[in-house]
Amino acid sequence: MTREMAWDKLTAYGQEHLLRFYDDLDSEQQQALLEQIADLDVEYIHQLYQDLVEHRNIEIDDELSAMGSTTWSDVASEERQRLWESGLAAIGQGKVAAFLVAGGQGSRLGFEGPKGAYDIGLPSHKSLFQLQAERIRKIGLDAGFSIPWYIMTSPLNHGDTVRFFQKHDFFGLDPADIRFFPQGTLPSVDENGKILLAQRDRISANPDGSGGCFRAFKDAGLMDDLQERGIEYIFFYGVDNALVRVCDPYFIGFAIDQAKDIASKAVLKVHSGEKVGVYAYRNGKPSIIEYTELPEDLALAQDEQGRLVYGSANIVTHVFRTSFLNSALDKKTPYHVAHKAVEYVDEAGQLVKPLKPNAYKFEALYFDLFRYADDMAILNVSREEEFSPVKNFEGVDSKDTAREMFLNLCTSWVRNLDLEPAMPIEISPLLSIYGHDLDRTEVESRLKDTESGYLAP
Template sequence: MAGGQGTRLGSTAPKGCYDIGLPSHKSLFQYQAERIARLQAVAEKECNKAAGSVIIPWYVMTSGPTRRETEDYFTKNKFFGLDAKNVIFFEQGTLPCLTTEGKIVLDSPSHIAVAPDGNGGLYAATRAPLSQEDKSHSVLSDLKKRKVLYVHAYCVDNCLVKVADPVFLGYCINKQADCAAKVVPKASPSESVGVVARRGDKFSVVEYSEISQEQANMRSDNNELAFGAANIANHFYTTSYLNSVESFEEDLAFHIARKKIPFVDLETGEFVKPSKPNGMKLEMFVFDVFPYTQRFAVLEVARNEEFSPLKNAPGTGSDDPGTSRRDLLAQHRRFLEAAGARVEDGVQIEISPSLSYSGEGLELVKGKTFTKSGHVQSLEELDTLL
């Protein structure tokens, strides 16, 4: 899910193109592409397959404002070493913008103002034609053609995401889940995040605004928060489940986001950019399908290993480029230390995902002490940082 424009970051490029300031200056897209390449290589080795025989197709959901630039970015960077035919771009839909009274907003005298339909637009987008030239070809038809049975979906703005995580996929397959969610423990009872919980006998995401202070502070017998499973937009689906969503999609409710929506004043013809929220955008959320799932599963993972979202402008101090960079480099320090190395205080080493997906393959650093900061693409380059 990569339809975001990165406006809150002060960026004019799609969010996946953003550089969080790592020593390598790799973008979020490049990091995820290299993780896919590494996981393909690990799978080939573990299963005694020929080089190049394992393929993990990557479906990149863009939006109207980001599609062309996203495709151009991948082309310019030669798809970061992946085969272009295994990177499939598709586009989420749009919905009309409304005034606070529920009337349609115009952004010109002859054009309705529209906005992306939220990450819940994923489901309809998988059925839409991938191109105007071939209207029979969609994400769902491509999955069927490739005989893909399971799908991992995530938001592009999480620098720690384990793309196509074999642990998550294996857990869900073992549970025979149709749909599943990864969660992390809430950082505090007051953290402004939705939680996965039951409404009656149905799983759903309960927004933080829907939970009272008393409920937010409730604890279980083992002293964990009763409502502590923070949703991180990291999901598993079977392809048969994705095909079934159309049967109940009309029952899903739209969510209202109050936003500043530029419009044309029909009396004066003037184009107006409001300074405060003046209307409503309609959104669908990717988790809206949870209550319609027969076999649902939840996997809790460590926040510091798998979740560091990029939401805010540089210098904010929370969910910004600095915290993303800090969390990723801290993880790489843990990779080296777990492999038996010592990293001196203040030293920051970035390990390319093409070298290690999740800390594996670093056995040669055992007993070594790293004294210099830098980024490495190979085991040989690690020796230059001793």
């Protein structure tokens, strides 16, 4: 693209200011800027601003209705075993892949690097990535098949993520079964719809939200990879859950048994006012309803057993049928807008770091795709066993709460063997993921050998 072509493209939508510093740049910087402009869909950004900011329509008449669910603790042991065998068989036949959304940075945790590389302080000092990799490896060994693992990064952490896996020899997994791909981005605009410059030669851009993961997946050619591998079910999850049971055969079996487009794990809300999104139908379509959208009378409603009717909270753990994604990815999903403080270069070429919101970011949410599903199935699982997000440096949902929950769970497995450990216990996922397959004699022997509380294979 030439400067003249870029000028014509930008002036059509009032964005010619992006070339303001062009003549002051060296040839390499000029080329980099022109390449960014060539990739920029200015018409689309203009339309997003028009629709979401200038002429924003807020839906207030949505009709909400309850979505049924199954609670795992109510499932009989014989039925659990049947689901396990079904799920493990599907994994062993190569029908299941893992899809990890890992675009986040650890900055809120006081950590410089990909969030998945974060150490929550277990005796083993394993990262979130390693805990997940070892669960995948363990299930793969049990099923007799190496599970493909697709990992979405962000432009900011892509290189660091790949290098982290290389440094740790892919945690014992086959590198050929791990595919990394970066999330897409969208530019930020000021309050007048003008695209911001992050530097004189670089357009301000932010990740396009969790909903961009499938678009990026398709753009990377990975839908074709799924077809070539014969993948029928995709286990989709977020990076920050320290207790996530990746490719859980019980859950895979549940998804197969329910035969819906989507199956989702949930935890029951602690109380009606807990600030979490819940599963429900919005205008008859499967959806996640944010806590700010749920009227108080619905939030308080209880069933005959005294459980909250709208009580199944989203923990970002799903199984998608590949056939559903194939059909849904071509459908239009909405973008959402957020008013944020965004750094930018002003007319004088100086970097400005605003303290108050000055710009709009556009992002898509992955669960907006749910509306295209014929239906979905919900499985309520134990929060203490399966959900401990790491979002904050300290306090609630921090490394400290995640570490405590992880150790409490493993220690409870040991106590179930009529053993009383002298310290909190960490059990490697390669040794056990569920605890019920632990051998008492073997565990007792390992307890005598450990000084840190970590039990390795």
